[in-house]
Amino acid sequence: MSIDAPRDRSRPVLGSLTEHASLRARVTDVLREAMIAGELEPGVVYSAPVLAERLGVSATPVREAMMELTQEGLVETLRHRGYRVVEFSDVALDELIELRALIEVPTVGRVAAIATAGQIAALRPLADRLTETAETGQLREFIATDMAFHLQMLSIAGNQKLVDEVRRLRGMSRLSALRGLHEEGRLVDTAQEHHALLDRLEAGDTAGSEALMRHHLGHVRGVWAGRAEV
Known part of the structure; x- marks a missing residue:
């Protein structure tokens, strides 16, 4: 042509x-x-x-x-x-979670300090969807919703490059053990942590939000990576 x-x-x-x-x-x-x-x-x-x-x-x-x-x-x-x-070693996963904690924990604290009621309300349907997919064992949908929840939450801090980097780091997580969590009936408990985190964000509880985010990341290093939780 x-x-x-x-x-x-x-x-x-x-x-x-x-x-x-x-x-x-x-x-x-x-x-x-x-x-x-x-x-x-x-x-x-x-x-x-x-x-x-x-x-x-x-x-x-x-x-x-x-x-x-x-x-x-x-x-x-x-x-x-x-x-x-790419296959990641246990050492690489440890380093990955350490890096995520350095980024995500303080950012969640900032979100707790500045988030509006409307921004928190917009995250509630995603938290509800996480519970629903956890209860029904829709693992692919759970992962997609979990990613959407965390990236939308972190975006409230106003740093798009940070959000993009967290997306990349989260992509390196190996969450194949989610199926085992569902079979053991523990995936719903993990999903419920998102509701608890929103409650702390809504209350402006900076320290509490950071502590819960740090605990939440422990699932990735621990159970989700097939190892003992920390």
Whole structure:
């Protein structure tokens, strides 16, 4: 097609770019959730065409999503082979949770100091959804909602780069043990912590909010990572 050829004015260029970016973002989120949930296993090589078929999309947004996840440190690109999910050691997980605590705990304290009643109210439906998905064992939905809850909560502090970094760090968590928590009837207790955290945020309880966030992160290092809680 010549660059001088007339363009169909009924199809806005910016609109098509937005739609493409939206699809890529959705594919990225789904693949990240699958890695966190253990559906895409560490050490296994996956091809873009196979993943695209499973997702019902073309291979292009899958490749683009995998490039983004590679930049986040979640995936290794293997030339002419595909993509391998990175496997993290216990030491790496410890370091990851330590870093998350350094970022998320004080940020939650700041949120407790500045959050409005409306901002807290907007998080309540997500907390309700977490309880619902925990009770019914909808693990993929639980993970997606958990991510949405925490990122929306942290965004109240007003630092988008911090939110993006937490998204990347959370993506490195391996939460495949969630299934075991559900089978043991303990996932609902974990979900309920989100309601308790909102109560402390609503009360402006900075110290209490930070303490509960620190305890909440202990699940990731402990039970969710298949180890003893701290």
